[in-house]
Amino acid sequence: MSSVDPITTEIIRNAFNAIADDMNAALIRSAFTPIIYEGKDCSVALLDAEANVLGQSPGLPLFLGNLEICVKLIAERHGWDYFREGDVFYMNDSYMTGTHLNDSTIIMPILLGNERIGFAASRAHWLDVGAKDPGAPVDSCEIYQEGMRWGPTRLYQKGEPREDVIDVLRRNSRFGEALIGDLNAQIAAGRTGEIRLRELFERFGRDTVLAARDSIFRQSEEREREAIREIADGRYEAEGWLDDDGLGSDPVRVQVNVAVDGDTMTIDLAGSSEQTNGPVNCGFTQTVAAARVAFKLLIRPDDSVNGGSFRSLAVKVPENTMFHAVEPAPCAWYFTPLGLLIDLVVKALAPQMPEKAAGAHYGDSMVVTIAGKDPRRDNQRFLMVEPTAGGWGAFAGGDGADALINNVNGNFKDLPVEIFENKYPVLIEKYGIRIDSGGAGEHRGGNGAFRQYLLQSDARLSLWFERSVSTAWGLFGGGPGAAPDVIIEKPGEEPVHCLKVNSLALPAGTRVTTRTGGGGGYGPPSKRSGEAVAQDAANEYVSADAARTRYGLALD
Numbered sequence: 271m272s273s274v275d276p277i278t279t280e281i282i283r284n285a286f287n288a289i290a291d292d293m294n295a296a297l298i299r300s301a302f303t304p305i306i307y308e309g310k311d312c313s314v315a316l317l318d319a320e321a322n323v324l325g326q327s328p329g330l331p332l333f334l335g336n337l338e339i340c341v342k343l344i345a346e347r348h349g350w351d352y353f354r355e356g357d358v359f360y361m362n363d364s365y366m367t368g369t370h371l372n373d374s375t376i377i378m379p380i381l382l383g384n385e386r387i388g389f390a391a392s393r394a395h396w397l398d399v400g401a402k403d404p405g406a407p408v409d410s411c412e413i414y415q416e417g418m419r420w421g422p423t424r425l426y427q428k429g430e431p432r433e434d435v436i437d438v439l440r441r442n443s444r445f446g447e448a449l450i451g452d453l454n455a456q457i458a459a460g461r462t463g464e465i466r467l468r469e470l471f472e473r474f475g476r477d478t479v480l481a482a483r484d485s486i487f488r489q490s491e492e493r494e495r496e497a498i499r500e501i502a503d504g505r506y507e508a509e510g511w512l513d514d515d516g517l518g519s520d521p522v523r524v525q526v527n528v529a530v531d532g533d534t535m536t537i538d539l540a541g542s543s544e545q546t547n548g549p550v551n552c553g554f555t556q557t558v559a560a561a562r563v564a565f566k567l568l569i570r571p572d573d574s575v576n577g578g579s580f581r582s583l584a585v586k587v588p589e590n591t592m593f594h595a596v597e598p599a600p601c602a603w604y605f606t607p608l609g610l611l612i613d614l615v616v617k618a619l620a621p622q623m624p625e626k627a628a629g630a631h632y633g634d635s636m637v638v639t640i641a642g643k644d645p646r647r648d649n650q651r652f653l654m655v656e657p658t659a660g661g662w663g664a665f666a667g668g669d670g671a672d673a674l675i676n677n678v679n680g681n682f683k684d685l686p687v688e689i690f691e692n693k694y695p696v697l698i699e700k701y702g703i704r705i706d707s708g709g710a711g712e713h714r715g716g717n718g719a720f721r722q723y724l725l726q727s728d729a730r731l732s733l734w735f736e737r738s739v740s741t742a743w744g745l746f747g748g749g750p751g752a753a754p755d756v757i758i759e760k761p762g763e764e765p766v767h768c769l770k771v772n773s774l775a776l777p778a779g780t781r782v783t784t785r786t787g788g789g790g791g792y793g794p795p796s797k798r799s800g801e802a803v804a805q806d807a808a809n810e811y812v813s814a815d816a817a818r819t820r821y822g823l824a825l826d
Contacts, residue, residue, distance in 0.1 A: 273483040279690055282474065282482035286325030287574060289318045289466040294327035297459035302451030303397050303656055304693055308685050312394035312456075317341060317746035318483060319386045324467075324578025330393075331566075331680045332369070335558040338366055338577075340375050343555070353379035353386060356429030358457055360439075361422045362399065364413060364601035368556020370549075371399050371417040371601075372406055374453070378460035380467050384779045387471055390463030392456045396449050397653055400442040401602070403640040404653045406734050408516055408772035410549045410600040415773060418442050425453070444651065470650040474717050487578030490570075495582045496535060497569045501622050505529050507616040509541075510610050510740035515548030516603060516770060521739045522546060522592065524607055526614040530622075535569075537561045537615060538586040539593050542607075551595035552574030552604035554587055560608035561585045563677065564615035568626050597749050605678045607632050613663075613675055613742075620745050627671065629663025629709060629744045629751075629790025632718055634736035635676055636660060636754060636786050641773070642729030644695045654694045656685055661708045661716030661751055661788035663742060670716030671788035672811065695726040704752070704785050706813050710820040711791020712798050717811055718752065718786035726781045731758070735769040737787055748791025749820070755785040797819050 274282075293314040301307040313329030314337075321341035337671045344352065344359065356714050359377040361367060367375050372545045380388040399417035401407050418439075425432055439453070440446035471479055487631055506528045511521035525541030550736045565583050566575065575577075587594040592607055613630040620627035635657040643649040657679060662670040675682045687698045698720035709715035742751035760764045761779040776782075803821045806812035817823045 274478050274485060274683050277484040278474070278478065279485050282470070282479060283486050285470050286316060287327070288469070289763070290314055290325040290327040292466055292561065293459040293463045294329060294394065295453040296462040297340060297392055297394065297455050300455035301394070301459045302448040302455070304685060304689060305397060306394050306452060306455070306631040308683065308689055309731040310681055310683055312392065313337070313606070314392045314459055316467060317389040318346045318577065319388055319602070321345065321389055322487070323575060323579070324388065324483065324577070325577055328681045330678070330682060331563045332556060332559050332608065332678045333373070333393040336368055336555045337375065337393060339555050339558065341389050341703060344377070350386070354428070355379065355381045356426060357424055358426035358460065358576065359422050360420060360425045363419050364604070364621070365553045366421065366555065368553035368559065368604070370406055370604050371401070371419055372396050374456065376456040378426055378458060378464065380464045381552060382468050382471055388467050390460035394452055394456055396443070396452055396815050397655065398444040398449070398592045403732065403773045404444055405655050405732065406602040407549070408603070408734055408770055410602050411517065412598040412765035413600050414598065416549070416600060416602045421586060432732035445653065458516040486576055490573060490576055490578030491581045493570050493573060498530060498535055498582055499533050501530045501619070503530050503532065506622065508612050511539050512550060512607055512610060513736055513739045513769065514551050515546035517548035519548060520545065522550065522607070524610050525612060526611060526618055528615060528618045530604045534582050534584065535565065536584040536586060537564070539591065539611070540586070540588055543592045545590055545595045545599040546594050549600035550604070550606050551592045551599040551601050551757040552608065553601065556583045556595040556604060556608065557587050560611050560678070561615070564612040567616060568619060568623055586704065603734055605795070606634050607678055609678050610737070610740065617743065622648060624746065625666045625699055627745060628665035629748050629792050631670070631677060631717055631789045632660030632737060632742055632751060632787035633676060635679060635734070636724070636783070636784065637734045638784060639732040640694065640696060640723070640725070640729050642727055645727050646695060652694055654696065657682060658719065658721060658784055659684055660718040660786035661742070663789040664709070664711050664713035664715050664748060665791035669714045670708060672708070673719040674716065697721065697724040697726060699724050699781070703811065704788070705810055706816045707752040707788030708811070709742060709744045709749040709751045709788060709791035710795040711744055712750070712793030712795065713791065714798070714806065714811070715748065715751045715791045716746065716791035718754070718788045720783060720785045722781060722783045725776055727778050729776055730773045731771060731776050731782060732773055733771045742787055742790040744790035745792050747794035749795060751788030751790055763815070785800055
């Protein structure tokens with residue numbers, strides 16, 4: 271292997287990430303459904319010949335963390351020679367990919383001549399994959415209710431589509447044509463990665479590209495190990511609770527144990543709940559990805575992720591627990607315990623890393639799903655799926671962010687009101703910052719958001735709102751954030767408060783108002799300056815009453 275100078279290494283490092291950016295742009299611009307082209311519920315990764323990460327584009331952190339693992343799982347099962355030029359593989363099995371069945375993983379090997387030089391991988395949320403209810407059911411009790419489950423399957427062979435297999439996908443979705451459109455968008459992303467990576471190898475030569483890759487990986491590993499050595503050796507613990515498993519159970523326990531030993535860290539989830547009857551389970555692969563997100567929040571967060579990252583991190587999860595589920599455990603809402611897991615890792619290490627830790631954030635995707643028929647379009651079927659934003663925790667350097675998407679969703683965007691009302695027979699009557707929802711502190715927790723929907727036609731509503739038991743805690747004397755709330759007002763009836771419902775029939779004229787939680791505060795509220803409290807009140811982040819009761823400041 272040849273050596274490579276630092277300047278060439280940096281050019282190639284940025285080229286890897288630029289290729290991933292091009293892949294992501296191709297996917298988003300080609301997608302058929304708003305959840306991808308507006309919400310950006312997708313991620314891409316450019317991998318080397320052994321499925322180590324070369325480059326990634328901003329996207330959902332939980333997707334970014336395990337695309338390479340999916341390729342390696344296929345290789346473990348079939349061998350590396352199983353990948354041939356012109357192949358396109360599809361998989362969504364929750365026990366392999368770790369996520370729910372709606373998340374489509376597309377993998378394409380990249381060859382130069384007869385040599386495999388890498389892979390282009392992507393994951394995107396397909397709107398419907400044949401679950402018992404449109405989208406993903408809130409009340410599933412086994413995975414067979416959540417849609418069609420696919421192990422690694424060739425959709426293209428020698429560059430040609432396998433039309434019979436693709437037809438099965440189309441026929442088993444309520445939105446089959448849109449599904450095929452989104453599939454093609456992911457293939458377009460893969461083709462983009464294929465062309466760009468070949469060009470890079472042809473420009474610099476195989477040996478130079480691989481030498482630069484090795485240098486990049488080595489730098490990342492050394493920097494992460496250096497950062498871990500700054501943490502005192504020891505065992506650090508934290509626990510939290512989900513509201514329930516989606517089927518009305520008692521709160522569900524999440525136990526995090528973090529061990530630091532020299533330049534290595536181990537995250538062990540022993541003590542967490544056994545796999546549940548309701549759909550809050552996930553596959554081990556996705557748990558590894560969530561642990562990596564938590565690790566990255568604290569360890570070299572400004573460094574890009576590549577194949578040298580996380581070599582100093584081990585993740586242990588007992589089988590048959592909610593974080594290492596096995597058939598037939600339902601997994602539709604797999605991300606709910608993972609958001610709590612990430613916050614708990616930070617909480618466990620906060621005493622050792624006070625300058626880098628933050629209070630808990632509002633914690634979950636807080637999903638609103640509305641399904642029905644659109645009278646404006648000849649009663650054409652529609653399905654709206656929207657995660658909602660909330661408050662993040664405060665930290666040593668400042669206040670928590672207001673109305674930001676949760677940590678597992680990263681680059682996800684909520685739908686602009688204009689797009690929303692054009693696509694669906696629903697009006698957005700109100701949208702704004704939820705006053706007083708952030709935890710009090712020297713640095714204030716971020717506020718959640720409120721959003722009011724007015725149904726213009728009969729529809730069915732599903733809700734998944736969480737973290738009313740383990741609300742966003744503060745650190746070092748900071749107060750907790752508010753819990754979420756949803757209010758349903760049918761015409762002529764009294765308002766009803768709830769957090770989870772599945773396919774609830776609602777008449778036209780119904781109003782649904784969502785209120786997401788706030789983030790935890792940081793430091794004692796008594797240390798917050800009067801000027802900062804007054805400014806919060808002027809911005810309507812804090813009410814006059816909260817300024818008095820939480821901060822001891824009387825305002826006109």
